[in-house]
Amino acid sequence: MRIVVGIKWVPNTQAVRIDPETGTLIRKGVPSIVNPHDLPAIEAALRLRDTVGGEVIAFAMAPPPAVKGLELALGMGVDRAILITDRVFAGADTWATSYVLGNAIVKIEREYGRVDLAVFGQETIDSSTAHIPGQVASWLNWPYAYYVRDIQVSGDSKIRIVRELEEYVEEYEVELPAVLGIAMRALKPRPVSLYNKLRAKLDKNVIITWSNSDLKLDPRCVGLKGSPTIVAKTIDMPEVPRKKEVYKPRDPRDGAKWIISKIVEDEKLRELLVKKLWGE
Ligand SMILES: Cc1cc2nc3c(=O)[nH]c(=O)nc-3n(C[C@H](O)[C@H](O)[C@H](O)COP(=O)(O)OP(=O)(O)OC[C@H]3O[C@@H](n4cnc5c(N)ncnc54)[C@H](O)[C@@H]3O)c2cc1C
Structure with missing residues (x-):
């Protein structure tokens, strides 16, 4: 069985800023990691x-530093990895991203043989649209x-x-x-x-790089040009005012009472809580 697994190289923070001019993400200066939700997908594969x-083939459409993410997948035991990288893919929305990934799967089939399964994480921690797997399936x-x-x-x-839903599970044959x-x-x-990690470092053929000269996709259908959705407006996150207060309690009970008085606004509820806790 040949399984491909999609990996996204994401900024290690949920506080991603957006360029107000272009409406695209500003990644500069933010350390990146493999999207944590992709790790169970690698494990499943x-x-x-x-x-x-x-065999399991990990693939990512991303700028060159994402090779580190593919190395992690190889370290877990993936057989080979493909980095799909080209300036022409930059600024893609989910439509253009899934178009490239879908076409990459077609090329993987041409190069290595039939792909039986494409597995993905549930969503990402930076964009978290959860669009990609469904869109790839559509392409x-x-x-x-x-x-x-x-x-x-x-x-x-x-x-x-087996599909895991909130209150029950479902079983399907696919x-x-x-x-x-x-x-x-x-x-x-x-x-x-360690063995897999060293293999990834030493075997130069285990990570392959494809650009658009390999995929041969129409440049009008990829990257920013091929992206029908635009960020029309961004709204600044409102500043949450923080008020620092210092209280020196006489003893732990006094300290706990003070905290209750700060977080429970309703006076009657506060009294009830204190009574329940200390019988006062
Ligand atoms: C309007 C718009 C403009 C955007 N502009 C930019 C931009 O300028 N620059 C930019 O970097 N991003 C941009 N993005 C974000 C970009 O489209 C997404 O990063 C990308 O399409 C993946 O979407 P997601 O993170 O929501 O993935 P989800 O659909 O939440 O991801 C689900 C799973 O799909 C897989 N997956 C997702 N992305 C990849 C990938 N690239 N390679 C392999 N597998 C993957 C992973 O397994 C992941 O767990 C834009 C998005 C929108 C909507």
């Missing part, structure tokens, strides 16, 4: 490969299931999946090839192994 055999015309927490091969070219979005807390990701 690896478990499936370890059970039925085959490829493959079935799509999300909030997936378990995958078992159930027959020739079929898998049985025809392959398919796209899955893995639920964010579904699986504990395995740690990076």
Whole structure:
């Protein structure tokens, strides 16, 4: 079974600023990490490969520093990685991003053979639209299931999946090839192994880079030019005033009472709470 797993290289903060001129994200100066919700997706792909055999290919459309994210995936045990990077892809909205990723899967099939599954994280911590997996499925015309927490091969070219919903779970049989979005807390990701990490560093062929001269996509359909959505307006986050107060309690009980008096506004409720806690 050949499984591809999408990885996004994201700023290590949710406080991403937006350039008011261009409406695009300002990433400069912000350290980046692999989107944490992609780690369970990598784990799901690896478990499936370890059970039925085959290979896992991690891929990311991102600027060159994202190679570090792919190295982490390789360190976890992914077989190979593809960095899709080109200036022409910059400024993409989710439509243009998923278009590139969908076409990258088509190229992976041409280069390496049939792709059975494309797995993605549930969402990202920077944009968190959760658009990408569904859109990739649409470009490829493959079935799509999300909030997936378990995958078992159930027959020739079929898998049985468990979807985790708020109050219940659902089971489906899905025809392959398919796209899955893995639920964010579904699986504990395995740690990076030293052997895999060294392999990623030493084997120069394990990470491949594709630009648009490899994918040959119409430049009008990718990046900012190919993005039908625009950031029309950004609203500054309102400043939350912080008032610092210092209180020196006589003893812990006095300190606790003071904290209650600060967080419980209703006087009657406050008295009731103090009575319940201290019988006063
Ligand atoms: C109007 C608009 C303008 C934008 N402009 C810019 C811009 O100028 N510069 C910029 O950097 N971003 C820009 N973005 C954000 C960019 O579109 C998203 O980063 C990207 O499309 C992924 O969307 P998401 O983070 O919401 O992913 P989600 O849909 O929340 O991600 C779900 C999963 O898809 C996979 N995935 C997501 N992105 C990738 C990827 N690139 N490669 C591989 N797998 C992936 C991961 O597995 C992830 O867990 C813009 C977005 C919008 C809506």
